[in-house]
């Protein structure tokens with residue numbers, strides 16, 4: 627089971643999103659089931675991008691999240 631990285635948590639907090647709410651939004655509870663980069667796809671790192679690259683999924687997902695709540 628992966629945990630959100632501190633970078634992912636910082637990115638979420640910087641967008642005004644509680645990481646707990648982020649987990650709930652994608653998985654229905656506070657338990658994170660995605661990848662450490664913040665993408666709900668637990669194979670994001672290595673598939674969507676490499677480990678030393680910033681996650682682009684997270685950017686798009688954050689935008690969607692805000693759009694849904696506005």
Ligand SMILES: [Zn+2]
Pocket residue numbers: 665666667670671674683684
């Ligand atoms: Zn991804």
Ligand SMILES: [Zn+2]
Pocket residue numbers: 661663664665670671674675680681682683684
């Ligand atoms: Zn990612």
